Amino acid sequence: MGRSWSSMDDFESFLDDGGIVEVDDEMPDAYRNAVFAFIEMHANSELMGGLTERDWIPRTPGLRHKMAVLAKTQDEIGHGHLLYMVAADMGLKTRREMLEDLFAGQSKFHNVFHYRAATWGDQVAISFLVDAAALASQQAVFKNCSYGPYRRILKRIISEEGFHMRMGEERMMLIAEGTDFQRAMFQQSLDNWWWPALQLFGPDSKPDDVLLRWHIKSERNEVLRARWVQKFAPLLISYGFTIPDPGLVHDAEADTWTAGPIDWEPLKRTLAMGGPDSARRIGEAAANWADTHWVREAMDTAPERSAGAPA
Amino acid sequence: MTALTGGVREFVLAFADDEHLMGQQHTEWIGIAPFLEEDLAFSSIGQDELGHAAALYAIVLGGGDSDEPVDDRQLDALAFDPDPLRWRSANLTEIRTDDWAHALVRHWLYDTAEQLRWELVADSSLPALAGAAARAEREEWFHRRHADGLLDVLLPAPDAGERLRAALADLLPVAVGLFDPVAGEVEAVAAGVTAAPFDTRMPEWIDRVRSRFDTDLPLSTRSPAGRTTRSDAFGPLLSRMREVLDLDPAATW
Numbered sequence: 001m002g003r004s005w006s007s008m009d010d011f012e013s014f015l016d017d018g019g020i021v022e023v024d025d026e027m028p029d030a031y032r033n034a035v036f037a038f039i040e041m042h043a044n045s046e047l048m049g050g051l052t053e054r055d056w057i058p059r060t061p062g063l064r065h066k067m068a069v070l071a072k073t074q075d076e077i078g079h080g081h082l083l084y085m086v087a088a089d090m091g092l093k094t095r096r097e098m099l100e101d102l103f104a105g106q107s108k109f110h111n112v113f114h115y116r117a118a119t120w121g122d123q124v125a126i127s128f129l130v131d132a133a134a135l136a137s138q139q140a141v142f143k144n145c146s147y148g149p150y151r152r153i154l155k156r157i158i159s160e161e162g163f164h165m166r167m168g169e170e171r172m173m174l175i176a177e178g179t180d181f182q183r184a185m186f187q188q189s190l191d192n193w194w195w196p197a198l199q200l201f202g203p204d205s206k207p208d209d210v211l212l213r214w215h216i217k218s219e220r221n222e223v224l225r226a227r228w229v230q231k232f233a234p235l236l237i238s239y240g241f242t243i244p245d246p247g248l249v250h251d252a253e254a255d256t257w258t259a260g261p262i263d264w265e266p267l268k269r270t271l272a273m274g275g276p277d278s279a280r281r282i283g284e285a286a287a288n289w290a291d292t293h294w295v296r297e298a299m300d301t302a303p304e305r306s307a308g309a310p311a
Numbered sequence: 312m313t314a315l316t317g318g319v320r321e322f323v324l325a326f327a328d329d330e331h332l333m334g335q336q337h338t339e340w341i342g343i344a345p346f347l348e349e350d351l352a353f354s355s356i357g358q359d360e361l362g363h364a365a366a367l368y369a370i371v372l373g374g375g376d377s378d379e380p381v382d383d384r385q386l387d388a389l390a391f392d393p394d395p396l397r398w399r400s401a402n403l404t405e406i407r408t409d410d411w412a413h414a415l416v417r418h419w420l421y422d423t424a425e426q427l428r429w430e431l432v433a434d435s436s437l438p439a440l441a442g443a444a445a446r447a448e449r450e451e452w453f454h455r456r457h458a459d460g461l462l463d464v465l466l467p468a469p470d471a472g473e474r475l476r477a478a479l480a481d482l483l484p485v486a487v488g489l490f491d492p493v494a495g496e497v498e499a500v501a502a503g504v505t506a507a508p509f510d511t512r513m514p515e516w517i518d519r520v521r522s523r524f525d526t527d528l529p530l531s532t533r534s535p536a537g538r539t540t541r542s543d544a545f546g547p548l549l550s551r552m553r554e555v556l557d558l559d560p561a562a563t564w
Contacts, residue, residue, distance in 0.1 A: 047342070050350075054342040058335060061555040061564040062383055063368070063390045067361045070338055074354035081347040095347075120555045120564070174563055181559040285343075292345035292411050298468035299346075305467055 020148040023089050035147050036090045043083035044102050044109035050076040052113050056123040075160045086149045103286040105273045112196045114275025121189035127168030129197040135161040146215035176239035191244045199267045201225035233257040314373040318495025325399035325493040327367035332404035334360030359450045366443045401489045402542040412474040419458040420486045427512040436503035493538050
């Protein structure tokens with residue numbers, strides 16, 4: 001048995017002093033529930049992100065390119081695999097329960113994966129814009145994360161996501177320097193994915209956000225969001241693309257870029273499983289899960305068969 | 312760089328096509344396998360097979376023994392050739408399946424045959440091919456262990472065993488086509504590129520199939536086409552593989 005704390009104040013003082021919570025500690029239920037929900041959503045998002053990308057992997061234009069894209073998506077599924085284990089160790093749900101809740105539409109995943117990758121350009125936009133947004137969020141969690149098992153897994157995830165973002169950037173640059181068709185395709189993808197990627201950071205953090213107070217998040221949503229706009233708006237404009245935000249403001253003197261007003265309704269719809277591709281995404285995942293039930297059943301009953309076998 | 316020609320080219324090209332399409336088929340399973348570990352395993356195996364294909368296509372193009380690498384455009388022009396008449400793939404690798412029993416049984420059948428195929432070129436007169444065989448075998452050992460590990464657990468289970476044996480009955484008549492002699496194989500044997508015709512190893516493969524699946528299914532329905540005909544599945548498969556490439560022939564992705 002690990003450590004325990006006499007009160008929430010005592011626990012929060014421990015966190016404020018840079019304390020790291022481990023899985024066998026007697027952490028307060030509220031902390032356990034909040035951290036578990038955060039990690040479960042992260043795990044679900046890695047898996048659903050992989051499902052969003054998988055549609056295009058067999059169509060990747062190039063043999064070595066396909067190997068790289070497959071490895072990238074394998075990383076994403078692998079992140080989900082690791083995160084589900086970290087979450088399951090918290091004792092609230094098994095991995096299978098988490099997956100079955102996900103496929104039943106009863107647990108959350110990031111807004112961006114409620115959209116469909118309709119073109120190869122979308123695939124590149126995900127790898128560039130969305131992975132960069134996710135990476136920024138993960139880095140902000142890793143920086144000061146109070147839950148030890150999550151922090152350790154994040155170190156690996158962040159390292160791999162950095163490669164993904166650079167791969168996305170490299171492919172975006174090839175497109176930017178490519179044909180009119182390629183540039184038009186990517187502009188359409190930018191139009192489709194700019195806002196969902198920006199909304200991935202969420203609305204401004206509330207003053208009483210427990211994830212900030214308990215040192216899971218280290219930066220406010222609006223700070224991360226503004227930093228992302230500051231990086232990607234000028235970069236994409238420099239490649240000749242147009243940012244689909246008529247309210248985007250460039251302060252030439254300070255060289256800062258600020259997004260216009262954000263419509264949060266699309267984000268709310270995805271949280272209610274009502275995004276543009278939510279029903280198909282969840283429905284197909286659930287159907288695939290059901291189609292392969294016989295494998296899991298055979299695995300589950302293998303010890304019984306083994307026990308009943310002649311010596 | 313000196314590209315291969317004649318029968319030797321045909322021989323290596325057929326091997327490359329099989330590896331390419333088998334890897335392609337494995338890419339279809341990421342994210343939808345029965346459990347997460349299988350998503351990861353099929354992805355790894357798919358990457359290995361695509362890597363073998365890239366190495367073999369490079370040998371065809373003459374880059375195998377050269378310090379000058381084959382660039383992606385050259386490689387992809389061969390690997391994604393839009394002309395079906397160019398292809399020498401075995402029909403087993405062309406079939407798309409959405410049934411995991413078929414995917415697993417094909418994985419086992421193909422990789423068991425693949426081991427025998429690499430063994431025949433382990434001492435090839437083409438040093439690059441011998442080198443590729445040595446590298447591939449290190450990976451293939453894991454592929455076979457993966458498939459066998461699953462079959463060890465699944466075949467004794469009543470429902471799973473029935474599904475897998477039904478998949479075997481579907482796939483075996485096609486799988487034997489892996490051993491159909493490629494046009495040019497005689498030349499490849501004479502040149503020492505491969506130690507013997509591939510079908511000389513077929514009895515060993517049949518023994519392994521019968522032992523693994525405890526089956527007496529007939530195994531003699533081979534196609535005389537010599538790898539020159541494509542299955543009905545090939546057209547849709549090639550279209551899928553070329554979908555982005557065909558959007559704009561001038562584009563580099």
